[in-house]
Amino acid sequence: MSILVNKDTRLLVQGITGREGLFHTKQMLAYGTKVVAGVTPGKGGEWVEEKVPVFDTVKAAVESTGANCSVIYVPAKLAPDAMLEAADAGVPFVVCITEGVAVQDMMKVRAYLDLKGVKLLGPNCPGLLTPGEAKVGIIPGHIARAGNVGVVSRSGTLTYEVLNALTQHGMGASTCVGIGGDPVKGLNYIDVLQLFQADSQTEKVVMIGEIGGTDEERAAEYIATRMTKPVVSFIAGQTAPPGRRMGHAGAIIESGAGTAAEKIKALKAANVKVASHPEEIPDLLK
Amino acid sequence: MKLHEYQSKALFARHGVPIPKGQVASTATEARAIAQELGGRVVVKSQVLVGGRGKAGGIKLAKSPEEAEALAGQILSMTIKGLPVRKVLVDEAADIRKEIYLGITNDRSTRRPVIICSSEGGVEIEEVARTNPDAIVREYVDPLIGLRDYNVRNIALAINLDREHWKAFSAIAMGLYQTYVDTDATLAEINPLVINGDGRMVALDGKIDLDDNALFRHGDLAEMRDLDEESPPETEARKYGLSYVKLDGEIGCLVNGAGLAMGTMDIVKHFGGEPANFLDIGGGAGADKVTAALRIIVAEPRLKAILINIFGGITRCDEVARGVIQAMKEVGITVPMVVRLVGTNEEEGRRLLADAQMITATSLADAAQKAVAAAK
Numbered sequence: 001m002s003i004l005v006n007k008d009t010r011l012l013v014q015g016i017t018g019r020e021g022l023f024h025t026k027q028m029l030a031y032g033t034k035v036v037a038g039v040t041p042g043k044g045g046e047w048v049e050e051k052v053p054v055f056d057t058v059k060a061a062v063e064s065t066g067a068n069c070s071v072i073y074v075p076a077k078l079a080p081d082a083m084l085e086a087a088d089a090g091v092p093f094v095v096c097i098t099e100g101v102a103v104q105d106m107m108k109v110r111a112y113l114d115l116k117g118v119k120l121l122g123p124n125c126p127g128l129l130t131p132g133e134a135k136v137g138i139i140p141g142h143i144a145r146a147g148n149v150g151v152v153s154r155s156g157t158l159t160y161e162v163l164n165a166l167t168q169h170g171m172g173a174s175t176c177v178g179i180g181g182d183p184v185k186g187l188n189y190i191d192v193l194q195l196f197q198a199d200s201q202t203e204k205v206v207m208i209g210e211i212g213g214t215d216e217e218r219a220a221e222y223i224a225t226r227m228t229k230p231v232v233s234f235i236a237g238q239t240a241p242p243g244r245r246m247g248h249a250g251a252i253i254e255s256g257a258g259t260a261a262e263k264i265k266a267l268k269a270a271n272v273k274v275a276s277h278p279e280e281i282p283d284l285l286k
Numbered sequence: 287m288k289l290h291e292y293q294s295k296a297l298f299a300r301h302g303v304p305i306p307k308g309q310v311a312s313t314a315t316e317a318r319a320i321a322q323e324l325g326g327r328v329v330v331k332s333q334v335l336v337g338g339r340g341k342a343g344g345i346k347l348a349k350s351p352e353e354a355e356a357l358a359g360q361i362l363s364m365t366i367k368g369l370p371v372r373k374v375l376v377d378e379a380a381d382i383r384k385e386i387y388l389g390i391t392n393d394r395s396t397r398r399p400v401i402i403c404s405s406e407g408g409v410e411i412e413e414v415a416r417t418n419p420d421a422i423v424r425e426y427v428d429p430l431i432g433l434r435d436y437n438v439r440n441i442a443l444a445i446n447l448d449r450e451h452w453k454a455f456s457a458i459a460m461g462l463y464q465t466y467v468d469t470d471a472t473l474a475e476i477n478p479l480v481i482n483g484d485g486r487m488v489a490l491d492g493k494i495d496l497d498d499n500a501l502f503r504h505g506d507l508a509e510m511r512d513l514d515e516e517s518p519p520e521t522e523a524r525k526y527g528l529s530y531v532k533l534d535g536e537i538g539c540l541v542n543g544a545g546l547a548m549g550t551m552d553i554v555k556h557f558g559g560e561p562a563n564f565l566d567i568g569g570g571a572g573a574d575k576v577t578a579a580l581r582i583i584v585a586e587p588r589l590k591a592i593l594i595n596i597f598g599g600i601t602r603c604d605e606v607a608r609g610v611i612q613a614m615k616e617v618g619i620t621v622p623m624v625v626r627l628v629g630t631n632e633e634e635g636r637r638l639l640a641d642a643q644m645i646t647a648t649s650l651a652d653a654a655q656k657a658v659a660a661a662k
Contacts, residue, residue, distance in 0.1 A: 001617075007347045019570075020570055022578055024600070028537070071522075076499065076502075076618070077502060077503075094617035097600075099568070099569060100480045100499045101499060102470055102495050102497050102500035103392050103470075103472060103499065103500070104392070104399075104429070104467065104470050104497065104500065105395055105500075106397075107392065107398060107399070108430055111397070111398075111428065111429050111430045112398050112430065116500075120323045120377075126599055126600075135583060138569075138599040138600045140370060140598065140599055140629045140630055143628075143629065152544070154545060155543060155544065155545020155546060155547075155549075156543045156545065156569070156600075157541075157542055157543030157545065157546035157597040157599060157601075157629075158545035158546040158549045159541060159545075160546075160597045160599060160629060161546060161597055161650055162626075164597075171626065181544055181545065183394045184392065184394065184397045187474060188617075208545070210544075210545050213394045213395070213396075213547070214394075214395065215395075218395075234549070234550035236545045236549040236552060237548040237552070238463065238552045238555070239531075239533075239548070239551045239555045239561060239566070240531075240551070240553050241531065241533065241546055244531045244564075244565055245529075246529070246531060246542075246544055246547070246566075247529035247544025247545075247547060247564070247566035247568075248544040248545070248550055249498075249499060251544055251548070254306070262427075276558055277552065277553045277554055277650070277651060277654075278549055278650060279552075279649055279650055279651050
């Protein structure tokens with residue numbers, strides 16, 4: 001088993017003919033992901049890589065192909081519309097890769113998707129990967145092997161470091177989920193930890209956090225009270241100055257809250273082993 | 287992006303929030319003319335984007351236009367917390383009977399706008415949160431519905447506001463909320479909202495922080511940016527869409543992805559070095575962006591080594607390599623460079639860089655240790 005996506009996932013790509021959408025669609029196809037449809041308004045009727053039909057709307061794409069997951073690569077201005085369109089067309093799981101979506105837009109989008117019962121991952125995230133089965137998003141597939149470690153992270157590239165380190169130590173991932181670096185987003189640590197706790201393939205979990213907000217602290221509380229599987233963590237931003245946004249919209253120490261030190265303290269109190277740098281994680285999993 | 291008090295209050299006024307009469311001045315003579323026109327006592331307020339202006343001596347009361355001129359002259363020559371005062375706001379003085387705090391911000395954990403209100407206005411809300419948390423009232427707003435009258439009544443009742451003020455308070459809260467929505471603010475705050483001797487409510491001071499991600503639909507607001515808020519390399523970085531934060535160390539870091547950029551800084555420190563900056567070239571950066579990033583890093587006078595750490599996903603290692611090569615041609619790079627390229631198109635990237643004089647590394651720990659050694 002794995003969580004959220006697997007070999008039966010029927011994927012739809014929104015923004016499939018754009019620069020990033022096209023590049024990563026090829027990568028996802030090469031990985032073996034079942035990409036069943038693409039959407040670019042105005043380009044309905046075209047084909048991508050001679051095997052993926054392009055539609056003008058998500059509604060049309062879902063009706064023809066039965067897509068049950070959508071991944072979004074459209075520019076930030078258009079991303080809120082894309083997420084709402086996917087939800088309205090009945091796609092049950094939406095993954096938004098796009099970075100730079102306005103926060104007030106995201107609050108509305110998330111509230112609407114919650115009403116519709118649609119799961120959202122991201123935005124500003126690398127997507128997710130179930131090694132050997134499905135790659136949805138931009139995580140480089142070749143760096144990960146299938147295994148028993150569940151990975152959940154707010155970061156993109158930092159997650160690749162960890163997957164790479166796991167592979168080099170002969171370990172593999174059940175599913176790797178990048179929840180994204182925005183302050184308002186879809187699935188959060190606790191949602192994913194819950195899925196890992198219930199997943200029979202996952203035996204251990206790696207949780208990668210960073211400065212800003214209190215999501216890691218709340219996850220620590222969940223781990224302490226509800227989880228039986230061991231969790232190893234790394235928190236980025238120990239050297240970050242307060243009051244400055246460190247790239248991610250959500251990575252900022254505000255009014256002295258959201259520091260790496262506080263998060264590490266909360267995680268250690270929940271019996272989570274915290275690595276001093278990312279490549280130390282495999283040793284802590286042993 | 288932060289707006290000044292005078293800009294924030296002008297936006298509030300546009301949405302029906304009463305503000306004091308006043309105008310902004312860049313010279314002492316202008317300040318005198320404004321004071322003359324207002325008549326009576328005025329307040330001269332430095333316009334800088336930091337808190338604690340009053341404590342720093344940047345807000346003064348003047349009883350005459352002559353005094354306003356003299357005080358404006360003093361304040362305009364000040365530097366507050368490292369920021370030069372370039373403008374003062376000259377406002378009519380208020381006869382304050384009561385001070386209230388009223389603010390709206392985005393609450394991360396509930397993913398909703400939250401109205402924060404306190405009967406203890408005039409001091410920073412963080413201070414009230416520490417000393418008297420019970421004095422703070424929070425009302426969460428459904429983002430799909432917006433602020434409703436009953437939300438405002440909940441707040442008014444909770445802060446024990448006299449009923450005679452409820453109507454005025456409601457209009458102000460609605461105006462503040464509309465300002466927050468119309469400007470895509472991440473924070474819109476009136477502190478203090480005062481009740482005057484004649485019973486009128488006025489927003490004496492105001493603050494708006496804008497969402498940088500929403501500026502694409504607010505060209506007029508984007509133009510209000512005060513470049514003093516950021517250092518020149520930060521302005522340069524923003525132009526190229528790079529996330530950059532200057533730090534005090536000697537190892538320049540060029541990384542893709544915010545988390546990895548922070549992780550790279552942390553590991554440099556872990557192995558005994560000090561990062562000179564945070565720099566995230568973002569996802570899918572092309573060669574030009576990488577060149578611009580290196581130009582910014584090289585300008586740092588204390589720089590002793592550069593660490594380039596790329597883990598390609600949406601970013602392609604070959605594009606980064608092209609940017610590095612272009613930068614080496616355009617900018618003289620005299621410090622040692624440690625390069626680590628992993629992920630999308632890594633072979634092509636490594637092949638492009640094979641001829642350049644660079645220290646290469648495979649693991650993150652290896653790269654950090656080599657950079658620390660090279661900076662010694």
